[in-house]
Amino acid sequence: MLGxxxxxxxxxxxxxxxxxxxxxxxxxxxGGIVTVQYPEERLPEKxxxxxxxxxxxxxxxxxxxxxxxxxxxxxCPPKCIYIVRDTDSEGKxxxxxxxxxxxxxxxxxxxxxxxxCPFDAIFMDHEFEIGGPxxxxxxxxxxxxxxxxxxxxxxxxxxxxxxxxxxxxxxxEKKAAAQATVQAAAQPKPQTPPSPQP
Amino acid sequence: MDPIFVxxxxxxxxxxxxxxxxxxxxxxxxxxxxxxxxxxxPFTMMYLxxxxxxxxxxxxxxxxxxxxxxxxxxxxxxxxVKMLTKEDIVPEGADKAVHLLAPIAIVIPSLxxxxxxxxxxxxxxxxxxxxxxxxxxxxxxxxxxxxxxxWASRNKFSLLGGMRSVAQLVSxxxxxxxxxxxxxxxxxxxxxxxxVESQGGWNGFKWFVFTPWGFTAFITFYLSGVAECNRTPFxxxxxxxxxxxxxxxxxxGMKFALWYMAEFMNVFTVSGLTAVLFLGGWQGAPGLxxxxxxxxxxxxxxxxxxxxxxxxxxxxxxxxxxxAWKFLLPLTLVNIFVAGLWFFIPDLRWRVGTAVxxxxxxxxALMALNRTALPEKRTYEFAE
Ligand code: SF4
Ligand code: SF4
Numbered sequence: 114m115l116g117x118x119x120x121x122x123x124x125x126x127x128x129x130x131x132x133x134x135x136x137x138x139x140x141x142x143x144g145g146i147v148t149v150q151y152p153e154e155r156l157p158e159k160x161x162x163x164x165x166x167x168x169x170x171x172x173x174x175x176x177x178x179x180x181x182x183x184x185x186x187x188x189c190p191p192k193c194i195y196i197v198r199d200t201d202s203e204g205k206x207x208x209x210x211x212x213x214x215x216x217x218x219x220x221x222x223x224x225x226x227x228x229x230c231p232f233d234a235i236f237m238d239h240e241f242e243i244g245g246p247x248x249x250x251x252x253x254x255x256x257x258x259x260x261x262x263x264x265x266x267x268x269x270x271x272x273x274x275x276x277x278x279x280x281x282x283x284x285x286e287k288k289a290a291a292q293a294t295v296q297a298a299a300q301p302k303p304q305t306p307p308s309p310q311p
Numbered sequence: 312m313d314p315i316f317v318x319x320x321x322x323x324x325x326x327x328x329x330x331x332x333x334x335x336x337x338x339x340x341x342x343x344x345x346x347x348x349x350x351x352x353p354f355t356m357m358y359l360x361x362x363x364x365x366x367x368x369x370x371x372x373x374x375x376x377x378x379x380x381x382x383x384x385x386x387x388x389x390x391x392v393k394m395l396t397k398e399d400i401v402p403e404g405a406d407k408a409v410h411l412l413a414p415i416a417i418v419i420p421s422l423x424x425x426x427x428x429x430x431x432x433x434x435x436x437x438x439x440x441x442x443x444x445x446x447x448x449x450x451x452x453x454x455x456x457x458x459x460x461x462w463a464s465r466n467k468f469s470l471l472g473g474m475r476s477v478a479q480l481v482s483x484x485x486x487x488x489x490x491x492x493x494x495x496x497x498x499x500x501x502x503x504x505x506x507v508e509s510q511g512g513w514n515g516f517k518w519f520v521f522t523p524w525g526f527t528a529f530i531t532f533y534l535s536g537v538a539e540c541n542r543t544p545f546x547x548x549x550x551x552x553x554x555x556x557x558x559x560x561x562x563x564g565m566k567f568a569l570w571y572m573a574e575f576m577n578v579f580t581v582s583g584l585t586a587v588l589f590l591g592g593w594q595g596a597p598g599l600x601x602x603x604x605x606x607x608x609x610x611x612x613x614x615x616x617x618x619x620x621x622x623x624x625x626x627x628x629x630x631x632x633x634x635a636w637k638f639l640l641p642l643t644l645v646n647i648f649v650a651g652l653w654f655f656i657p658d659l660r661w662r663v664g665t666a667v668x669x670x671x672x673x674x675x676a677l678m679a680l681n682r683t684a685l686p687e688k689r690t691y692e693f694a695e
Binding site: 114117120121123124125127128130131132145146147148150 | 366369370372373374377618619621622623678
């Protein structure tokens with residue numbers, strides 16, 4: 114009996130408070146309306162948000178980092194990545210994809226492609242507003258739809274970008290150093306085969 | 312301001328009587344009243360859905376519909392269009408004719424009861440001398456339609472919902488009718504118009520709810536009324552989480568909308584009748600027109616019903632039946648006795664004293680007798 118009245122009091126308090134208190138989407142305790150009127154208002158994006166992968170390129174669109182090694186396509190749990198390696202005019206395979214399709218109707222945003230890629234070529238985006246008028250074609254994103262610059266990556270995930278750039282620079286230095294020693298070693302004794310790169 | 316509707320009807324009739332024979336003018340008069348009700352009923356229903364969604368939204372710290380029109384005011388129209396264009400699915404094993412008839416049949420009593428509600432001074436469509444009885448009898452037939460729909464759907468959930476509905480409505484009909492008795496005793500009439508007029512004293516504030524028996528009857532009548540319209544917390548016939556949607560599981564499109572229409576019109580009419588019986592109907596301070604008083608009171612009661620819905624969880628079937636038979640019924644019976652004594656005892660102090668004492672005692676006794684048996688508190692020796 115009393116419990117009912119107390120409950121009615123709480124709902125009435127919330128009802129009235131929703132007109133009086135300022136709207137604050139962040140705190141549920143204080144009362145007041147918590148709804149965000151989505152298309153007009155948005156919550157600030159969280160840096161750690163992960164959705165739908167994209168391919169990065171350095172500088173220009175021709176400089177795709179992806180070397181078409183097919184690792185992500187093999188690792189992708191729902192198998193929604195489809196890659197065809199590019200070839201030059203003589204049919205020699207090139208280190209870049211000719212076709213790189215991701216079916217976003219199938220992609221489950223697990224982020225495994227990003228983890229698996231040894232060349233830092235594919236990353237998870239902040240994109241969530243995708244849609245299409247039908248189920249088969251419009252949500253299959255092709256290579257050119259997926260390409261985004263490193264600047265975009267830096268914008269949406271600055272912390273990750275900094276860490277990855279650091280690592281890449283170190284790797285590059287190490288590689289250069291190894292190259293140098295190999296070359297130095299190769300000068301006096303040309304018959305020894307170059308040691309495999311780390 | 313007050314007789315604006317009455318005068319406009321008169322003006323219309325004068326217009327017609329200029330070139331129509333007398334007997335057709337009577338027909339026209341009837342059709343104007345019917346037309347007003349036929350517009351008011353569905354219109355009320357449409358905006359009650361909007362009102363409910365707004366209110367529940369606010370209770371839950373949301374905004375509610377705000378996309379179609381300003382404040383979402385066109386939302387009911389958008390819903391109506393959606394309902395009309397939806398596919399009408401009839402289950403294969405259903406009794407097609409009854410399945411179609413049930414939602415139509417339920418709207419009729421819900422509209423009929425509008426005819427005896429006094430919306431304002433001289434604004435009753437039909438001044439029946441058995442108005443209250445008519446209201447209660449006609450609104451009780453909704454059970455039949457609900458059961459028709461439930462049975463014709465050939466679905467276990469629907470049938471369960473229909474059965475529950477019959478059990479609930481039959482039970483709550485008893486305290487509902489019994490709580491009207493003291494009011495009828497006081498007014499000496501069954502006509503809704505007379506009932507309102509008998510509450511006219513004290514500058515329009517001599518409402519029955521201000522007497523001890525009136526107050527008790529108001530509470531019991533209102534609670535039974537909420538149960539009669541299948542509203543939360545008494546909505547076991549449609550309990551979404553238990554039996555999907557009860558009697559309207561198998562309904563879609565406009566037929567489904569008709570069920571809802573009946574429900575919301577019942578909400579309005581039951582609140583209206585409560586206002587008429589206990590809150591003085593269109594009586595009130597002279598500043599406002601009489602129909603405004605009626606609508607203010609009715610919408611206040613509708614608000615409380617929706618407030619219930621925003622607050623209370625659904626009752627269990629046994630709790631529901633217990634409330635009707637073990638609490639409301641004895642209380643209303645005692646209340647009739649108290650009301651009788653009230654008119655028997657001449658001295659004001661004595662009659663208020665006896666009434667309050669008797670009702671308080673009954674309330675306390677019923678609370679004590681109905682206390683749920685709580686199991687002894689257990690201690691768990693090894694739990695910590
Ligand atoms: S996020 Fe997961 S599912 Fe989507 S493409 Fe990458 S590996 Fe496949
Ligand atoms: S995105 Fe990475 S893992 Fe996938 S094919 Fe390109 S380089 Fe290989």
